[in-house]
Amino acid sequence: MHHDDFFESLNAQFQDALPFVAYRTPNENQVNAVFQHDDTLYETKDLSESGFVFAPFDDASKMVLMPLAASDLECCDAFEGTASEQVNSELVSTSNQKIAYIETIKKAISAIAQTDLKKVVLSRPDYVTKDNLEVFEVFKRLLATYKTAFVYCWYHPKIGLWLGATPETLLKIEGQRMSTMALAGTQVYKGTTEVSWGTKEAQEQQFVTDYIVSNLDAEVEHVSTSERRTVRAGGLLHLQTQISARLGKDYSGLLHIVRALHPTPAVCGLPKAEAKAFILEHEGYNREYYSGFMGELHFKKRQTRNTNRRNVENNVYATVKTVSNLYVNLRCMQVLPSKIALYVGGGITKDSNPEAEWEETVSKTSTMKKVLF
Numbered sequence: 622m623h624h625d626d627f628f629e630s631l632n633a634q635f636q637d638a639l640p641f642v643a644y645r646t647p648n649e650n651q652v653n654a655v656f657q658h659d660d661t662l663y664e665t666k667d668l669s670e671s672g673f674v675f676a677p678f679d680d681a682s683k684m685v686l687m688p689l690a691a692s693d694l695e696c697c698d699a700f701e702g703t704a705s706e707q708v709n710s711e712l713v714s715t716s717n718q719k720i721a722y723i724e725t726i727k728k729a730i731s732a733i734a735q736t737d738l739k740k741v742v743l744s745r746p747d748y749v750t751k752d753n754l755e756v757f758e759v760f761k762r763l764l765a766t767y768k769t770a771f772v773y774c775w776y777h778p779k780i781g782l783w784l785g786a787t788p789e790t791l792l793k794i795e796g797q798r799m800s801t802m803a804l805a806g807t808q809v810y811k812g813t814t815e816v817s818w819g820t821k822e823a824q825e826q827q828f829v830t831d832y833i834v835s836n837l838d839a840e841v842e843h844v845s846t847s848e849r850r851t852v853r854a855g856g857l858l859h860l861q862t863q864i865s866a867r868l869g870k871d872y873s874g875l876l877h878i879v880r881a882l883h884p885t886p887a888v889c890g891l892p893k894a895e896a897k898a899f900i901l902e903h904e905g906y907n908r909e910y911y912s913g914f915m916g917e918l919h920f921k922k923r924q925t926r927n928t929n930r931r932n933v934e935n936n937v938y939a940t941v942k943t944v945s946n947l948y949v950n951l952r953c954m955q956v957l958p959s960k961i962a963l964y965v966g967g968g969i970t971k972d973s974n975p976e977a978e979w980e981e982t983v984s985k986t987s988t989m990k991k992v993l994f
Protein backbone atom coordinates (compact mmCIF):
# COMPACT_ATOMS: atom_id res chain seq x y z
CA MET A 622 0.00 0.00 0.00
CA HIS A 623 1.26 3.51 -0.78
CA HIS A 624 2.14 5.38 2.40
CA ASP A 625 -0.41 8.15 1.76
CA ASP A 626 -3.22 5.55 1.64
CA PHE A 627 -1.74 3.74 4.60
CA PHE A 628 -1.76 6.85 6.77
CA GLU A 629 -5.20 7.80 5.50
CA SER A 630 -6.53 4.41 6.64
CA LEU A 631 -4.88 4.85 10.03
CA ASN A 632 -6.40 8.29 10.37
CA ALA A 633 -9.87 7.01 9.43
CA GLN A 634 -9.58 4.20 11.99
CA PHE A 635 -8.55 6.72 14.65
CA GLN A 636 -11.42 9.10 13.75
CA ASP A 637 -13.83 6.15 14.00
CA ALA A 638 -12.44 5.41 17.48
CA LEU A 639 -11.47 1.88 16.47
CA PRO A 640 -8.37 0.12 17.83
CA PHE A 641 -5.19 -0.10 15.78
CA VAL A 642 -1.46 -0.45 16.06
CA ALA A 643 1.08 0.73 13.49
CA TYR A 644 4.66 -0.41 13.97
CA ARG A 645 8.03 -0.93 12.36
CA THR A 646 10.57 -3.49 13.55
CA PRO A 647 14.25 -2.46 14.00
CA ASN A 648 16.26 -1.76 10.83
CA GLU A 649 13.29 -2.40 8.51
CA ASN A 650 11.55 0.01 6.16
CA GLN A 651 8.16 -1.64 6.06
CA VAL A 652 5.55 -0.22 8.40
CA ASN A 653 2.84 -2.66 9.47
CA ALA A 654 -0.58 -2.08 10.94
CA VAL A 655 -3.29 -4.07 12.63
CA PHE A 656 -6.79 -2.61 12.21
CA GLN A 657 -9.28 -4.15 14.64
CA HIS A 658 -12.85 -4.40 13.27
CA ASP A 659 -14.71 -3.49 16.47
CA ASP A 660 -13.93 -1.71 19.71
CA THR A 661 -14.03 -4.77 21.98
CA LEU A 662 -11.29 -4.84 24.59
CA TYR A 663 -9.90 -8.31 23.94
CA GLU A 664 -7.63 -9.87 26.49
CA THR A 665 -5.14 -12.70 26.24
CA LYS A 666 -4.59 -14.84 29.31
CA ASP A 667 -2.02 -17.26 27.95
CA LEU A 668 -0.52 -15.60 24.83
CA SER A 669 -1.70 -18.53 22.73
CA GLU A 670 -3.67 -16.50 20.13
CA SER A 671 -2.39 -14.81 16.97
CA GLY A 672 -2.48 -11.06 17.26
CA PHE A 673 -0.75 -8.00 18.65
CA VAL A 674 -0.32 -7.99 22.42
CA PHE A 675 0.04 -4.87 24.60
CA ALA A 676 0.85 -5.91 28.15
CA PRO A 677 1.38 -3.81 31.28
CA PHE A 678 4.43 -3.78 33.57
CA ASP A 679 2.49 -5.43 36.38
CA ASP A 680 2.16 -9.06 35.37
CA ALA A 681 -0.91 -9.35 37.60
CA SER A 682 -2.83 -7.00 35.25
CA LYS A 683 -4.61 -7.78 31.98
CA MET A 684 -2.77 -8.17 28.67
CA VAL A 685 -4.64 -6.50 25.80
CA LEU A 686 -4.84 -8.29 22.45
CA MET A 687 -5.76 -7.17 18.96
CA PRO A 688 -6.61 -10.63 17.60
CA LEU A 689 -5.81 -11.30 13.95
CA ALA A 690 -9.14 -13.13 13.80
CA ALA A 691 -10.92 -9.80 14.42
CA SER A 692 -8.55 -7.52 12.48
CA ASP A 693 -7.08 -6.68 9.09
CA LEU A 694 -3.34 -6.53 8.51
CA GLU A 695 -1.89 -3.87 6.22
CA CYS A 696 1.60 -2.76 5.40
CA CYS A 697 3.17 0.17 3.67
CA ASP A 698 6.40 -0.51 1.87
CA ALA A 699 9.64 1.36 2.32
CA PHE A 700 8.50 4.38 4.21
CA GLU A 701 11.31 6.32 5.85
CA GLY A 702 9.21 8.67 7.93
CA THR A 703 9.66 12.42 8.00
CA ALA A 704 12.59 13.98 9.78
CA SER A 705 12.16 17.02 11.97
CA GLU A 706 14.83 19.67 12.08
CA GLN A 707 13.02 21.82 14.57
CA VAL A 708 14.40 22.17 18.06
CA ASN A 709 11.61 21.98 20.55
CA SER A 710 12.92 24.42 23.08
CA GLU A 711 9.38 25.45 24.05
CA LEU A 712 8.73 22.02 25.55
CA VAL A 713 9.12 22.74 29.20
CA SER A 714 8.47 19.91 31.60
CA THR A 715 5.63 20.72 33.92
CA SER A 716 6.77 18.27 36.55
CA ASN A 717 8.98 19.41 39.35
CA GLN A 718 9.84 16.02 40.64
CA LYS A 719 13.55 16.15 41.21
CA ILE A 720 13.48 16.26 45.00
CA ALA A 721 10.94 13.44 45.32
CA TYR A 722 12.73 11.27 42.77
CA ILE A 723 16.10 11.71 44.47
CA GLU A 724 14.51 10.84 47.83
CA THR A 725 13.16 7.58 46.36
CA ILE A 726 16.58 6.78 44.88
CA LYS A 727 18.15 7.28 48.33
CA LYS A 728 15.54 4.95 49.86
CA ALA A 729 16.39 2.36 47.22
CA ILE A 730 20.12 2.64 47.90
CA SER A 731 19.56 2.12 51.63
CA ALA A 732 17.18 -0.81 51.00
CA ILE A 733 19.92 -2.35 48.84
CA ALA A 734 22.42 -1.88 51.71
CA GLN A 735 20.08 -3.38 54.32
CA THR A 736 18.18 -6.16 52.54
CA ASP A 737 18.60 -8.79 49.81
CA LEU A 738 17.69 -6.26 47.16
CA LYS A 739 20.55 -5.88 44.63
CA LYS A 740 19.03 -3.69 41.94
CA VAL A 741 15.78 -1.80 41.52
CA VAL A 742 14.70 0.15 38.45
CA LEU A 743 12.99 3.38 39.47
CA SER A 744 11.02 5.50 37.06
CA ARG A 745 8.84 8.58 36.79
CA PRO A 746 6.43 10.24 34.42
CA ASP A 747 7.48 13.59 32.96
CA TYR A 748 4.57 15.67 31.69
CA VAL A 749 4.64 18.11 28.82
CA THR A 750 1.69 20.32 27.97
CA LYS A 751 0.44 19.82 24.46
CA ASP A 752 -2.97 20.40 22.87
CA ASN A 753 -4.00 18.96 19.51
CA LEU A 754 -1.08 16.62 19.02
CA GLU A 755 -0.71 15.55 15.41
CA VAL A 756 -0.37 11.90 16.25
CA PHE A 757 0.69 10.55 12.87
CA GLU A 758 3.15 13.38 12.29
CA VAL A 759 4.81 12.43 15.56
CA PHE A 760 4.77 8.77 14.53
CA LYS A 761 6.40 9.63 11.16
CA ARG A 762 9.09 11.57 13.00
CA LEU A 763 9.71 8.62 15.31
CA LEU A 764 10.13 6.41 12.24
CA ALA A 765 12.64 8.80 10.68
CA THR A 766 14.60 9.43 13.87
CA TYR A 767 14.93 5.93 15.38
CA LYS A 768 15.77 3.47 12.61
CA THR A 769 17.21 0.83 14.92
CA ALA A 770 14.30 0.90 17.36
CA PHE A 771 10.93 -0.82 17.42
CA VAL A 772 8.72 2.19 16.65
CA TYR A 773 5.00 2.04 17.32
CA CYS A 774 1.73 3.92 17.67
CA TRP A 775 -0.96 1.97 19.57
CA TYR A 776 -4.53 3.02 20.19
CA HIS A 777 -7.55 1.54 21.87
CA PRO A 778 -10.55 3.78 22.65
CA LYS A 779 -10.99 2.06 26.03
CA ILE A 780 -7.34 2.44 27.04
CA GLY A 781 -5.76 5.34 25.19
CA LEU A 782 -2.95 6.27 22.87
CA TRP A 783 0.69 5.31 23.25
CA LEU A 784 3.71 5.92 21.03
CA GLY A 785 7.32 4.94 21.42
CA ALA A 786 10.68 3.90 19.99
CA THR A 787 12.15 1.16 22.13
CA PRO A 788 15.68 -0.25 21.88
CA GLU A 789 14.85 -3.39 23.87
CA THR A 790 13.74 -6.82 22.62
CA LEU A 791 11.93 -8.95 25.16
CA LEU A 792 11.70 -12.11 23.10
CA LYS A 793 11.82 -13.31 19.53
CA ILE A 794 10.71 -16.82 18.64
CA GLU A 795 11.04 -18.13 15.10
CA GLY A 796 10.27 -21.78 14.65
CA GLN A 797 12.38 -23.53 17.30
CA ARG A 798 14.84 -20.65 17.84
CA MET A 799 14.49 -17.98 20.47
CA SER A 800 16.49 -14.86 21.21
CA THR A 801 16.44 -12.06 23.70
CA MET A 802 18.81 -9.40 25.03
CA ALA A 803 20.17 -8.03 28.27
CA LEU A 804 20.19 -4.25 27.91
CA ALA A 805 21.25 -1.95 30.72
CA GLY A 806 23.72 0.78 31.62
CA THR A 807 23.27 4.20 30.08
CA GLN A 808 25.44 7.08 28.98
CA VAL A 809 24.90 9.98 26.63
CA TYR A 810 26.09 9.41 23.04
CA LYS A 811 28.82 11.90 22.16
CA GLY A 812 29.66 10.90 18.60
CA THR A 813 31.31 7.53 19.26
CA THR A 814 30.40 4.08 20.55
CA GLU A 815 34.05 3.52 21.60
CA VAL A 816 33.45 4.42 25.21
CA SER A 817 34.39 2.99 28.57
CA TRP A 818 31.88 1.91 31.19
CA GLY A 819 32.07 2.12 34.97
CA THR A 820 31.71 -0.83 37.34
CA LYS A 821 28.18 0.26 38.28
CA GLU A 822 26.96 -0.07 34.68
CA ALA A 823 28.91 -3.27 34.03
CA GLN A 824 27.47 -4.86 37.16
CA GLU A 825 23.86 -3.81 36.59
CA GLN A 826 23.99 -5.15 33.03
CA GLN A 827 25.58 -8.42 34.22
CA PHE A 828 22.67 -8.84 36.66
CA VAL A 829 20.31 -8.78 33.67
CA THR A 830 22.35 -11.28 31.61
CA ASP A 831 22.71 -13.71 34.54
CA TYR A 832 19.04 -13.46 35.41
CA ILE A 833 17.90 -14.15 31.83
CA VAL A 834 20.26 -17.08 31.35
CA SER A 835 19.30 -18.74 34.63
CA ASN A 836 15.57 -18.14 34.21
CA LEU A 837 15.48 -19.56 30.71
CA ASP A 838 16.99 -22.79 31.95
CA ALA A 839 13.80 -24.81 32.24
CA GLU A 840 12.41 -23.84 28.83
CA VAL A 841 15.36 -23.91 26.43
CA GLU A 842 18.58 -25.70 25.51
CA HIS A 843 21.94 -24.73 23.96
CA VAL A 844 21.94 -21.19 25.37
CA SER A 845 24.58 -18.94 23.87
CA THR A 846 25.49 -15.38 24.82
CA SER A 847 27.27 -12.83 22.65
CA GLU A 848 30.13 -10.62 23.69
CA ARG A 849 28.92 -7.58 25.55
CA ARG A 850 28.85 -4.55 23.26
CA THR A 851 27.92 -0.89 23.28
CA VAL A 852 24.78 -0.08 21.30
CA ARG A 853 23.34 3.27 20.36
CA ALA A 854 19.69 4.14 20.99
CA GLY A 855 19.12 7.66 19.63
CA GLY A 856 21.08 10.04 21.84
CA LEU A 857 22.02 7.33 24.34
CA LEU A 858 24.36 4.37 24.61
CA HIS A 859 23.65 1.11 26.43
CA LEU A 860 25.46 -2.13 27.15
CA GLN A 861 23.91 -5.11 25.40
CA THR A 862 24.39 -8.87 25.43
CA GLN A 863 22.43 -10.98 22.96
CA ILE A 864 21.17 -14.31 24.18
CA SER A 865 19.87 -17.08 21.96
CA ALA A 866 18.80 -20.67 22.39
CA ARG A 867 16.69 -23.53 21.04
CA LEU A 868 13.34 -24.22 22.55
CA GLY A 869 13.85 -27.30 24.70
CA LYS A 870 11.88 -30.54 25.03
CA ASP A 871 10.24 -29.09 28.10
CA TYR A 872 9.20 -25.83 26.42
CA SER A 873 5.68 -25.30 27.64
CA GLY A 874 4.55 -22.35 25.54
CA LEU A 875 5.06 -18.64 25.10
CA LEU A 876 3.40 -17.67 28.37
CA HIS A 877 5.94 -19.64 30.40
CA ILE A 878 8.95 -18.18 28.67
CA VAL A 879 7.50 -14.65 28.91
CA ARG A 880 6.76 -15.18 32.61
CA ALA A 881 10.34 -16.39 33.07
CA LEU A 882 11.65 -13.17 31.56
CA HIS A 883 9.21 -10.34 32.20
CA PRO A 884 9.81 -8.06 33.97
CA THR A 885 13.57 -8.52 33.64
CA PRO A 886 16.03 -6.70 35.93
CA ALA A 887 16.43 -4.21 33.04
CA VAL A 888 13.07 -2.68 34.03
CA CYS A 889 12.28 -4.16 37.46
CA GLY A 890 15.23 -5.37 39.51
CA LEU A 891 16.71 -8.21 41.45
CA PRO A 892 15.40 -10.28 43.16
CA LYS A 893 12.31 -9.76 41.04
CA ALA A 894 9.64 -10.03 43.75
CA GLU A 895 11.43 -7.69 46.18
CA ALA A 896 12.19 -5.16 43.44
CA LYS A 897 8.62 -5.19 42.18
CA ALA A 898 7.28 -4.73 45.72
CA PHE A 899 9.66 -1.78 46.21
CA ILE A 900 8.51 -0.21 42.94
CA LEU A 901 4.81 -0.63 43.71
CA GLU A 902 5.28 0.83 47.19
CA HIS A 903 7.65 3.72 46.50
CA GLU A 904 7.40 4.88 42.89
CA GLY A 905 4.19 6.76 43.59
CA TYR A 906 2.43 6.32 40.24
CA ASN A 907 1.05 3.53 38.09
CA ARG A 908 3.39 2.54 35.25
CA GLU A 909 0.52 0.96 33.29
CA TYR A 910 2.05 -0.07 29.94
CA TYR A 911 5.45 1.63 30.36
CA SER A 912 8.05 -1.13 30.83
CA GLY A 913 5.44 -3.72 29.88
CA PHE A 914 5.81 -5.52 26.57
CA MET A 915 4.17 -5.54 23.18
CA GLY A 916 4.40 -7.09 19.75
CA GLU A 917 3.41 -9.78 17.32
CA LEU A 918 2.14 -13.08 18.67
CA HIS A 919 2.22 -16.17 16.47
CA PHE A 920 2.35 -14.39 13.12
CA LYS A 921 2.74 -16.60 10.07
CA LYS A 922 5.70 -15.33 8.04
CA ARG A 923 6.50 -16.55 4.56
CA GLN A 924 10.21 -16.90 4.03
CA THR A 925 11.93 -17.69 0.77
CA ARG A 926 15.41 -19.03 0.38
CA ASN A 927 17.59 -20.05 -2.54
CA THR A 928 19.18 -23.43 -2.21
CA ASN A 929 21.33 -23.20 -5.32
CA ARG A 930 22.99 -19.91 -6.14
CA ARG A 931 23.66 -20.88 -9.78
CA ASN A 932 20.08 -21.64 -10.59
CA VAL A 933 18.14 -19.03 -8.72
CA GLU A 934 14.77 -19.19 -10.50
CA ASN A 935 14.31 -22.89 -10.03
CA ASN A 936 15.43 -23.11 -6.49
CA VAL A 937 13.42 -20.69 -4.44
CA TYR A 938 11.74 -22.47 -1.59
CA ALA A 939 9.05 -20.84 0.48
CA THR A 940 8.49 -21.91 4.03
CA VAL A 941 5.96 -20.55 6.47
CA LYS A 942 7.24 -19.98 9.97
CA THR A 943 5.37 -18.96 13.06
CA VAL A 944 7.02 -15.93 14.57
CA SER A 945 6.53 -14.02 17.81
CA ASN A 946 8.31 -10.72 18.21
CA LEU A 947 8.00 -8.93 21.53
CA TYR A 948 9.60 -5.68 22.72
CA VAL A 949 9.83 -3.94 26.08
CA ASN A 950 7.80 -0.73 26.10
CA LEU A 951 10.51 1.88 26.83
CA ARG A 952 11.16 5.44 25.51
CA CYS A 953 7.42 5.84 25.19
CA MET A 954 4.70 8.38 25.77
CA GLN A 955 1.03 8.31 26.60
CA VAL A 956 -1.16 10.97 25.03
CA LEU A 957 -3.58 12.37 27.63
CA PRO A 958 -6.37 14.97 27.02
CA SER A 959 -4.23 18.10 27.32
CA LYS A 960 -0.77 16.78 28.10
CA ILE A 961 1.64 14.03 27.28
CA ALA A 962 3.24 11.69 29.79
CA LEU A 963 6.79 10.60 28.97
CA TYR A 964 8.00 7.66 31.02
CA VAL A 965 11.64 7.29 32.00
CA GLY A 966 13.61 5.23 34.48
CA GLY A 967 16.97 3.75 35.35
CA GLY A 968 18.57 0.99 37.36
CA ILE A 969 19.62 1.74 40.93
CA THR A 970 22.36 -0.31 42.57
CA LYS A 971 24.53 0.14 45.67
CA ASP A 972 26.93 2.27 43.60
CA SER A 973 24.32 4.68 42.25
CA ASN A 974 24.83 8.42 42.52
CA PRO A 975 21.32 9.94 42.99
CA GLU A 976 22.08 13.14 41.07
CA ALA A 977 23.54 11.17 38.13
CA GLU A 978 20.52 8.85 38.14
CA TRP A 979 18.22 11.87 37.94
CA GLU A 980 20.24 13.24 35.01
CA GLU A 981 19.99 9.87 33.28
CA THR A 982 16.19 10.07 33.34
CA VAL A 983 16.35 13.67 32.05
CA SER A 984 18.49 12.45 29.12
CA LYS A 985 15.99 9.67 28.45
CA THR A 986 13.11 12.17 28.13
CA SER A 987 14.84 13.72 25.12
CA THR A 988 14.19 10.57 23.04
CA MET A 989 10.50 11.54 22.95
CA LYS A 990 10.87 15.33 23.27
CA LYS A 991 12.90 15.34 20.06
CA VAL A 992 9.84 14.36 18.03
CA LEU A 993 7.33 16.67 19.74
CA PHE A 994 6.70 20.27 18.90
Ligand SMILES: C=C(O[C@@H]1C=C(C(=O)O)C=C[C@H]1O)C(=O)O
Nearest residue numbers: 804805806807887965966967968
Ligand atom coordinates in the same frame (compact mmCIF):
# COMPACT_ATOMS: atom_id res chain seq x y z
C1 LIG B 1 14.11 1.85 32.32
C2 LIG B 1 14.56 2.33 31.16
O1 LIG B 1 15.61 1.77 30.48
C3 LIG B 1 16.25 0.59 30.94
C4 LIG B 1 17.24 0.91 31.96
C5 LIG B 1 18.54 1.18 31.62
C6 LIG B 1 19.55 1.61 32.67
O2 LIG B 1 19.22 1.55 33.86
O3 LIG B 1 20.65 2.03 32.32
C7 LIG B 1 18.98 1.02 30.29
C8 LIG B 1 18.16 0.51 29.36
C9 LIG B 1 16.86 -0.06 29.73
O4 LIG B 1 17.00 -1.42 30.02
C10 LIG B 1 13.91 3.48 30.48
O5 LIG B 1 14.34 3.83 29.37
O6 LIG B 1 12.94 4.05 31.01
